Amino acid sequence: MQSQRSKRLVNGLLVNGALLFIVLLWTVPTFGLFISSWRDREAIQATGWWNIFPHRAWETVRVIDVNELGLDATAPMLIEGTTATFEELRAGVETPNGQRLTWIGNRRLGRIEVQEQNWTVDWDFTTENYRQVLGGKDFELTRPDGTVEVIPGDDFGGAFLNSLAVAIPATIIPILIAAFAAYAFAWMNFPGRRVLFIMVVALLVVPLQIALVPILRDYAWLGINGTFLAIWLAHTGFGLPLATYLLFNYISALPRETLESAFIDGASHFTVFLRLILPLSVPALASFAIFQFLWVWNDYLVALIFLGSNPETEVVTMRLADIVGSRGNDWHLLTAGAFITMILPLIVFFSLQRYFVRGLLAGSVKG
């Protein structure tokens, strides 16, 4: 009996330990980015973000003037009981009492810093990165040595608004269109109903790459390349098969009696749809809405193709990819920019996770 219990305890520890390990593995990348986005630009470049945790680092406690001691840098020297050459001192020499001697400067005019290892944290947090990334105008940066540098901001603020202007209609429009269609497929009789629905099912897995070249040609002909309308329609087209399929599954399963009694009362299809079906379908609408919103907000390819010609309508993923391409080493901008692109999806995701999971479970194959 005792062994049975201890076995269960070990099992529990193993399971929770493994889970904790995986959770850490999955969380640390995002956490590192988040922390770095608040660190000073110089600090990001100099040390790893994990230095915000307590760690031991060398700190200068005393400075020895080389000339005062009258040392000859061409031969091994005796300093504080340690003998070392100039080259060794440049790299840093550890003394037996745990200190470190480092020669700073050249042979003649140098100084030796006596350093000790102490526990420290690098908490030099700042909001500058976000200010620079969000601002659209020139941004004044004061360097530690007092010089002022003017750099253009990255206008993530404008891109964020563009993303909103793209993602909100590109979420609601397909849902509206799909809900009307799903209602017709479920509760109306018309010629071609079955054939048209088979088309919806067949299009579920068609890769959107197939449509990009022809649609871009159509847009060029219509003169709507680079407009919001163009990308709303594109996202609507690519999201519609899944939306129609999911909403059909939900709407066709609603109880027949409710609808019939409404029709007996003389309600038209339009009224029934508006007053009865839409309110009853809120769970299904919400789960697809989250799915589509995340998809559109995070999309890069479709935006690149249909908005790429117009810098005025650039969305956040495009802005971020631009900085990766042009200034891939400016980590203070990349981390802050990346976090700005993530913030809204993360809020949506955490506040509406239940609906999102339900939507995934209802069917999740997307073309």
Add this chain to the structure above:
Amino acid sequence: MQYDSSNEELSTGSRILATVLRILLMVAIPLIAFFVMYQGFLFLRAGDAPKWLVTIVAIIWGVGGVAALYWIFNWLVEQMGDRWRAALQPFVFVGPAVAILIWYLALPTFRTFWLSLFGRDGPPRGASLSETFGAMVGLSNYGAVFTDRLMREAFRNNLMWIVFGATITVLMGLLIAVLADRSKFERIGKSFIFLPMAISFVGAGVIWNFIYEVRPENVPQIGLLNAIVVGLGGQPQDWPRWAAVIPWNNLFLIVIAIWLQAGFAMVLFSAALKGIPSDLMEAGRVDGANEIQIFFRIMVPYIMGTIITVSTTVVIFTLKIFDVVWVMTGGQVSTEVIATQFFRQSFIARNSGYGSAIAIVLLVTVIPVMIYNLRQFREQEAF
């Protein structure tokens, strides 16, 4: 019933007037609506208003416009007689969806196939039929797709993406689901692993570029992976761009997709595992099966349907992988995949024939899944 003749006349007159008015209205209201929407379009395209105003107008115009279209067309149909209404109303409901599906997905498959039969500029404009057929290059684009060095590299890499990326995603998802199912911290644990689902591939590219960041040997590493490697006494590397280990440098990109998608697999498996009746597992335990046997003999067969669904979804997704490669390496260092080649050929090299042939190859690879879906649909008989 007593009718005045004058009254009768008046009612005929007013009826005609009402009909005329109604027809006028039926024409005028859509016209006004289209005019208002066109003005909105012009306002948005001009884009000289403040950004926040443009955003708000765009949202209202887009969403309101679509709603208004439905309302107007329905109103038009309801003005007609009963017979017309019954015949036309379904098409008001289903028409926009069908039109968009045909325009955006159904027709493009044929149009792209047609384009793939021509050279880089597509079929000649305004040419006669014989000229058009004369300009055809036949299947030579497809020949190039399967022989070109970069395309062969892309096929090999996509195969790696599927063999490692899709497989490990599914296995990780299953492992996490099983672990979480037995843990007290199931909800919170699953939330954290699910979180990357909300992050874009571009954002994930930045996150992982930062992890892979490399510094010269003599300065502190700021990338986590290299810091660990150096801490263990190894050499810092620029992992995804590490030319010496081609093609295995692709694995460092594949890891990102696993990180993003494992949560998706986990959620579906988790729900499926909850559906296994507990007496089934209990019976297995009573018969003396250990946990591993229970997993392979009871759990896996029971959730086989979910495993197939998740696997096909992840494979289809992996097949079309684009953003992460494009943002991280741009296809350099032998990391090209089919979708990046498609983009490069179609939109950078502007070779529409070749690009279209690549898109058709992508389409052909998902056709088995399409057939499977259609067969499933036919079996449901719910329709």
